[in-house]
Amino acid sequence: MNAHPPTEAQDRPARLTVGVVGAGRVGPALAASLQLAGHRPVAVSGVSDASVRRAAELLPDVPLVTPAEVLAxxxxxxxxxxDDALAGLVSGLAETGAVRPGQLLVxxxxxxxxxxLDPATRAGALPLxxxxxxxxxxTSVDVQRLAGCSFxxxxxxxxxxxxEALVIEMxxxxxxxxxxxxxxYHAALAIGANHLVTLVAQSLELLRDVxxxxxxxxxxxLLGAALDNALRSGDAALTGPVARGDAGxxxxxxxxxxRHAPQNVAGYLAMARATADRALAHGLLKPELAEDLLGVLAGSAPDSSTAPDSPSGPGPNGPGPDSPGQDGPGEDSPDQDGRGPDAFGNGPEGDER
Structure with a gap:
């Protein structure tokens, strides 16, 4: 539910003509959302065949033109x-006189x-x-997902x-x-969204392999419960062998x-070290168990794939007390930019998000 009260008439933007420069995954969805609020998309620019298809699906009958014509x-x-194309685009538009005073540039x-956006602001644009x-x-599902989305x-x-009014209208x-x-701020979102996709994809591959x-x-x-627990409880939601100190x-x-997925070792070790640090700091990992665990993560312990299971880990009779099967789990666009994070994520396509 939207926590904001309806915007007063004097705070609400007038019905505006809307243009999109870069018909990637984000622009057409935002323009379609603004159209639902009463604004009128009038022009879009895109480079690839996929961009043309997206524009046609989300903004039917809106002409595809050059970036300068969009601004006109x-x-x-x-x-x-x-991100890396934005500064050059803004400078180019400002230098060619495409920016008009009083134009909202988002x-x-x-x-x-x-x-x-400073080059355009100096030309009279209003920067957001x-x-x-x-x-x-x-796809059209993105418009629905904007409901309740933080900006x-x-x-x-x-x-x-x-x-504020434009965001609320979307x-x-x-x-x-x-x-x-x-x-x-952006790094925080990339860690949560982009890295989540990588971790899940690795887990899927390993499960297929077995x-x-x-x-x-x-x-x-499992992942749904882990995400819900993490959002509700933060570090207190940590479970699994690292948080327990099960070095073996x-x-x-x-x-x-x-042996089976060497490309995943560096990521596993990095995340396990970060997990151990947080578990120690929050009193979940006992200091007396941390030394052996950190030795394993530093690579100083011998290969212990045949070592006996620790008392709290899986044993001959099944999972240990904190295994995922019992009390809990052990993250384009985002990708906002359609590159996979940035969101945060999916993959760059030409010059469009």
Missing amino acids: RAELVLLTVP HTSGRFGTAV ALHPAMTFTG GVTAPEELRMAA GGEPEWIAESDRPL GVQAPDRMLGP TVAAHVAELR
């Missing part, structure tokens, strides 16, 4: 290109605030940074109400992020990964 037709322009990059914390598919918002103080929830905090017929069905309830079990994991 629209009062509100969404710049939905990859980018959707998580990394940048409004400073990246509205980053949806959501992974995008490039990282950065804007000049005089445009604050307009920025069904989102504005969260104000300081200009200097944008890179850290013959699990429906790894997605096996992981779904962790050594066996590492040995098996080295």
Whole structure:
């Protein structure tokens, strides 16, 4: 449910003509959402065949034109290109005189605030940074997912109400992020969303390798519970062999990964070290058990794939007390940018998010 009250008429943007520069996964969805709020998409630019298809699906009958023509037709322009292309695009548009005074220029990059729009601001544009914390598919489902989605918002103080109103009209929830905090904010989302996809994909592959017929069905309830527990309880939700200090079990994991999936070893060790640090800091991992565990993670312990199971780990009679089978689990767009995070994530396609 949207926690914000309806915007007052004086705070609500007038019905605007909307243009999209970069018909990747994000731009057409945001424009379609604004259309539902009464704004009118009038122009879109795109490079690839996939972009043309997305624009046709989400913004039917909206003409495909050049970026300069988008700015010529629209009062509100969404710049939905990859982060590394944004500064060059803005500079080029400003230098060629495409930017018009009073035009709302909105980018959707998580990394940048409004400073990246400075060349256009000097030309009279009104700069907004509205980053949806959501992974995008490039289909109509994205419009529905914007309901309740948080947006990282950065804007000049005089445009604050307009920025909030646009986000709320798209069904989102504005969260104000300081200009200097944008890179850290974006890093946080990438850790949670992009890395989650990598971890899940690795788990799926390993389960297939051991013959699990429906790894997605096996992981779904476990990961759903783990995510829910983590969002509710933070570090208190940690379970599994690292949090318990089961050095023998962790050594066996590492040995098996080295044999069967060596490409996953570095990631396992890095995440296990981070988990151990957090478990220690929050009193979940007993200090007397941490030394052997950290030795395994540092590579100082011998291959113990045949070592006996620790008392609290899996034994001959089944899972231990904290195994996933008992009391809990042991993360485009996001990808907001359609690259897989950035969201946070999926993969760059030409110059579009």
